[in-house]
Amino acid sequence: MKCCNLLMFTAGLALVAGVASAATATADFTQEIGCLRKALHSSGWAPRSYPRSIQNDDANVAAMNLTYARTHDWALVNDGQRVVDYQYIFPLFHLDAKDPTNYLFEPTDHLLGLARNIGLDIFYRLGTSIEHTGNIHFNARVPKDFDKTAEIFAGIIRHYNKGWANGHQWNIKYWELWNEPDGISNMWWLPEAEGGKDREKMRDLFIKLFVKCLKRLKAEFPEVKVGGPALCSMKPWYFRPLLQACKDAGVAPDFISWHYYGSNPDAMIKSADDARKMCDEYGFTKCELILNEWHYLLTWDGIHGNNSTPEAVRKAHQGPSGHNNIDSACFTLTSLIKFQSSKLDQAYYYGCGPAGNWGYLDGYRRPNKNWHACRIFGDLVKNYSGMFAATGQDTVSALAVKSVDGKKAALLVVDYRGKGQTLTVDVKGMDAAKKTSAILLDHTHNATPCDMVWQGGTLTLKKPDVNSAAFLVTFEL
Numbered sequence: 001m002k003c004c005n006l007l008m009f010t011a012g013l014a015l016v017a018g019v020a021s022a023a024t025a026t027a028d029f030t031q032e033i034g035c036l037r038k039a040l041h042s043s044g045w046a047p048r049s050y051p052r053s054i055q056n057d058d059a060n061v062a063a064m065n066l067t068y069a070r071t072h073d074w075a076l077v078n079d080g081q082r083v084v085d086y087q088y089i090f091p092l093f094h095l096d097a098k099d100p101t102n103y104l105f106e107p108t109d110h111l112l113g114l115a116r117n118i119g120l121d122i123f124y125r126l127g128t129s130i131e132h133t134g135n136i137h138f139n140a141r142v143p144k145d146f147d148k149t150a151e152i153f154a155g156i157i158r159h160y161n162k163g164w165a166n167g168h169q170w171n172i173k174y175w176e177l178w179n180e181p182d183g184i185s186n187m188w189w190l191p192e193a194e195g196g197k198d199r200e201k202m203r204d205l206f207i208k209l210f211v212k213c214l215k216r217l218k219a220e221f222p223e224v225k226v227g228g229p230a231l232c233s234m235k236p237w238y239f240r241p242l243l244q245a246c247k248d249a250g251v252a253p254d255f256i257s258w259h260y261y262g263s264n265p266d267a268m269i270k271s272a273d274d275a276r277k278m279c280d281e282y283g284f285t286k287c288e289l290i291l292n293e294w295h296y297l298l299t300w301d302g303i304h305g306n307n308s309t310p311e312a313v314r315k316a317h318q319g320p321s322g323h324n325n326i327d328s329a330c331f332t333l334t335s336l337i338k339f340q341s342s343k344l345d346q347a348y349y350y351g352c353g354p355a356g357n358w359g360y361l362d363g364y365r366r367p368n369k370n371w372h373a374c375r376i377f378g379d380l381v382k383n384y385s386g387m388f389a390a391t392g393q394d395t396v397s398a399l400a401v402k403s404v405d406g407k408k409a410a411l412l413v414v415d416y417r418g419k420g421q422t423l424t425v426d427v428k429g430m431d432a433a434k435k436t437s438a439i440l441l442d443h444t445h446n447a448t449p450c451d452m453v454w455q456g457g458t459l460t461l462k463k464p465d466v467n468s469a470a471f472l473v474t475f476e477l
Helices: 006-017 058-063 106-117 146-162 200-222 238-250 265-281 310-317 326-339 369-383
Strands: 024-035 068-070 121-126 176-177 225-231 256-263 287-294 346-349 386-392 396-402 406-413 422-428 435-441 444-450 452-457 458-462 471-477
Touching: 024 310, 024 396, 058 369, 058 386, 106 121, 146 200, 146 406, 176 200, 176 238, 200 225, 200 238, 200 435, 225 238, 238 265, 265 287, 265 326, 265 346, 287 326, 326 346, 326 369, 326 396, 326 406, 326 435, 326 471, 346 458, 369 406, 369 435, 369 444, 369 471, 406 422, 435 458, 458 471
Parallel strands: 024 422, 068 121, 121 176, 176 225, 225 256, 256 287, 287 346
Antiparallel strands: 024 386, 386 396, 396 406, 406 471, 422 458, 435 444, 435 471, 452 458
């Protein structure tokens, strides 16, 4: 099956959108427009170093068929473990960064091995995890010596890709410089007396580290991709001087990265459009765009419970609009659909730990709605390749795909916050289907079989109530 390029994909969407129809969505399985881009279905999931017989989440993670695992915050998930972060791998900063005996790699080797054993590629964040320690920080402090920091980062890459220091040849491709340096209260910190509250000064200071590390790492490892810096959001006031500094230094970032926490999928698409235009303006036309933290969020108040009222906590977590409930799951699926036609190259759902606010399991270690959403999309990534023209109206999004051998097809239809209960889809090219079936993910169903009406090229799906819902319809040809 031939997979077409993104330009044909975008053109195909425009053609389908122009079809006169009263349907909620349309799908044309005769018009192939691209192939599923698997790297857009990645995550910040972190393996844990506890005994596997006690805390074995391998099956839950494998079922989501994620592509990459980003290593940020892995030290927070693995309590008490000295992993991933540069201050743990190279604990005594005053020692020689070129001496392999000064590094502690074994704990991180173990975790990366667990992720690789599940089938995940590694996206390695160089730097440190977020540090929630109030007004004083230790790990998130601005490094004292940028040259040595660059050497430490080089030692880490050398260990995992070149076998240095009893290491590996894992060919880890993506290496990210830092995380959220614009979060100066907990990720890139100096005392206030040293200018720590001056955002422009802190930005310019980080840019110096970024450019120095980028030049150093690309000089020794031209085959890998180095970029960053995983800003809290798409901030032109921060990215533009960073890109200009790279241009002035004669070095090109292989990618830029940023985050999004909110409830509007289209805002993420626009951020990628803005990023593409910005990078092209500075001559970095090959610079990849990576959204490497994203998650549904209505408000931070009540998410963690700290300094929040019981009512705020209840609103943040309970009901259809709760943090990991059905609105969140349909936001997740809607976003994953929209990413496929976006200018993004990679996207990482932020589900760092297996349980809790940002995890895939609830307090009873049962898969939450977002796990079911990621598993549904993971099934598509695993079993299907070719994409076909599909579009939705208003609150509805649609994705049409076929298997490589052409014997199966699937249609994902998601209604995110729509209040109508009947969804109709005009489907072209499935008249010869021998068997059809559907599953439903909604407020009360977890990807369970459901009824549908398939007649005369029109698919009718009924939502049980007025809340968000997602249907996956499969066709056997």
